[in-house]
Amino acid sequence: MVLNKGGVVSFMKKTILISGVIVLLGLCLPAAAADVDGTWESEQPGRQGQGTVKTTYEFQSNGSELTGKIISQRGDTPTESPISEGKIDGDNISFTVVRAGRGGGGEIKITYKGQVSGDEITFTREFDFGSMGGPPGGMGGPPGGGGAPPPIVAKRVK
Numbered sequence: 078m079v080l081n082k083g084g085v086v087s088f089m090k091k092t093i094l095i096s097g098v099i100v101l102l103g104l105c106l107p108a109a110a111a112d113v114d115g116t117w118e119s120e121q122p123g124r125q126g127q128g129t130v131k132t133t134y135e136f137q138s139n140g141s142e143l144t145g146k147i148i149s150q151r152g153d154t155p156t157e158s159p160i161s162e163g164k165i166d167g168d169n170i171s172f173t174v175v176r177a178g179r180g181g182g183g184e185i186k187i188t189y190k191g192q193v194s195g196d197e198i199t200f201t202r203e204f205d206f207g208s209m210g211g212p213p214g215g216m217g218g219p220p221g222g223g224g225a226p227p228p229i230v231a232k233r234v235k
Contacts, residue, residue, distance in 0.1 A: 110165045111193035114138050117231040119200075123151060134198075134231055141165050147174055160189075168193045183207055196233040202226055 117134040128151065136145040143163025149156045156176070163172035170191045175184050186205040191198040203225075 110138060110141060111168045111170065112138075113143065113165065113170055113193060113198070115233060116235040117198060118234050119229045119231040121227070121229055132229070132231070136163075136170075138165055143170055143172055145172075170198065178206075191231075198231045200229040200231065202229070 113136045115136065117136070119132045119134075120129050121132075122128075123130050131150040133148040133150070134145065135148070136143060138144075141164060143165050144160065145163070146157055146159050149158075158174045158176055160172040160174055164170065170189075170193060172189050174187045174189070176187065177183075178185055184207060186207065188203045188205070189200050190203075191200040
């Protein structure tokens with residue numbers, strides 16, 4: 078290696094310095110948020126195999142914040158629920174929906190966690206039945222057991 082002025086050593090120092098700055102900038106920039114704005118739809122079997130439940134998800138993002146609503150269609154009766162606690166972290170999204178229990182029997186809090194991949198989101202759900210007598214710890218499947226519900230795949234429609 079030649080140690081002359083402005084030679085190999087100086088070039089190596091500049092290269093190392095520039096590489097370090099690029100790495101630091103990459104670590105400081107937040108992960109690009111997934112594009113979830115718009116309308117998404119999913120269909121899944123109804124309870125105990127009775128019919129199909131069609132769900133529409135309408136999302137709006139603002140940086141890492143997610144807002145919107147869910148519209149579930151079972152038969153002729155649509156149920157609209159606003160989402161809360163919505164977050165976007167890279168390709169991961171999460172939000173909560175609170176719905177009234179059947180027959181006015183308290184509230185059900187459903188936490189959705191999704192992985193965005195192009196024009197699909199794969200959701201898992203956790204249910205908190207509160208005082209409605211759900212599984213131990215309040216999370217998991219429907220009251221009285223049944224385990225965790227299967228994942229839901231929603232596809233972008235707009």
